[in-house]
Amino acid sequence: MTNAHKNTRIALLGLGAMGTALARAWLAAGRPLTVWNRTPAKAEALAAEGAGTAASPAEAVAAADLVVLCLLDGATVDAVLDGVDLTGKDVIDLTTGTPAAARERAAWAGARGARFLDGGIMAVPPMIGAAGSGAYVLYSGSRELYDAHRATLEVPAGARFVGTDAGYAALHDVALLCGMYGLFAGMMQATALVEGEGIDRAAFTPLLTEWLGAMTAAHAAGASAGADSNLAMQVAGTATLLRTAQDQGVSAELVLPYFRLMERRLAQGTGDGLDDTAGMLALLRR
Template sequence: MSHHTFDKPGLTLLGLGAMGTALARAWLTAGHPLTVWNRTPGRAEPLAAEGATVARTAAEAVAANRLVVVCLLDGASVDAVLADADLTGKDLVDLTTGTPDRARAHAALVHERGARFLDGGIMAVPPMIGAPSSGAYVFYSGSRALFDTHREALTRPAGARYVGEDAGFAALHDVALLSAMTGMFAGVSHAFALIRKENIGPTAFAPLLADWLVAMSGSVHLTAAQLADGDYTREVASNLAMQVAGSATLLRTAEDQGVRSELLTPYLALLERLLADGRGDEGTTGVVDLLVR
């Protein structure tokens, strides 16, 4: 058994899945007294050997510390686990992945039960937790006072970025980044499909693709600037008219290579709508307005 000298504030962690276990180890390593609870008790045994206190019930775990961190499967699990706990005077941090509206509703419920609330969106996979050089961080939103009170503990497993008093903003930032990533992965899949049947090695092509995506990623700053000032024609190098004309080549090449084009067509259809609206001298920023209902 390892012996920690606990000179830091204690906290409680509910949920010891892969992410919860990684968080627990980071806090134990940093010298925070930790009380843990998991629905399946076996998950807690290795952590007990590393110095964690294992609570018999979720309510008992909540009672042990002011700071209570929850990292469970979904919102319904959180509600069930906290049902019998007394949250009066507690600082509850929910790191369970969910939607912005769910976080706002949860914040309201928790406030009614006498606790402060912070919602978190973890931008990392478990192996990145507790590794300072990994670049892992967590978006937090909700009570600024709670965040400031427990900042030291919250920044142990990963970096912390506070994004606002609105409890839904952490989840919204999380999902917005993941959504952009999803679109990028779609484009990457299409690119590899185009060369798949040719004598072009994917490992030789990959560095070209990665460098190109990094170079193109800078365009988000121009999109943001255009959205901020409303001038969608500023600094446009390749306007909509040119892009729509070029899209025919993208679709024709996919056809010729025997590659399905459905990952590209929804986006290209939006560009065509903008062009039809007489906005050919703009860039692609108008797509944002088409998407917002």
């Protein structure tokens, strides 16, 4: 690592749980850091750990080469940076938003003379700065900015560049989170079914996670190969799943939408040349 990377002056605006975790990771690595937060007490707490503090966003930005935003939402970003000179600055927005909002922010930053990256944090705060946690941040936008600051970005978490379209990080973020919540829904449904039956949850959970891991791998391989998933057999089997849920006194609301989509695809037939996976995806596209 070059001294130029080590000496990159960072301004971090926003010290919620995630912003504070990012700040502590950079401070632990000895990086020059100035922080600002609407509630000054949070910044003061980090000052004891070596951070510089700024009385205003403009002061923080002026003291930095790299400006990192970790705020509540886009409206907050607008308010915080209203009137702040960004000329010649490198701006990274880690505020959660939509792909469209990220593209608008990239144009907004460019019009103010700044290079821009949007970021999607794939971690919770305790994972930031923790070796081996698996935390990473998705980045999209200026490749030049990413390459220039990659060493700095990799201090709190892994860094993955997903494209020069500024909206791609947010799109990947949302898509991955949707996959996560779908998985959580299935796990919750499965756990609810066995709850109260004298089945040891500690013994059941490894069976569930092992099964899901195997099926995830098999589904990915099948989708890549365009394999037929025998949808008719699966649809027929859903009746047993729904009847069991009813007998166990468990709502099927977490899984029913997916079952209904399977039924729609089966009713549509396969004459369109799409395998079952691609056909179901086509039904989701409006």
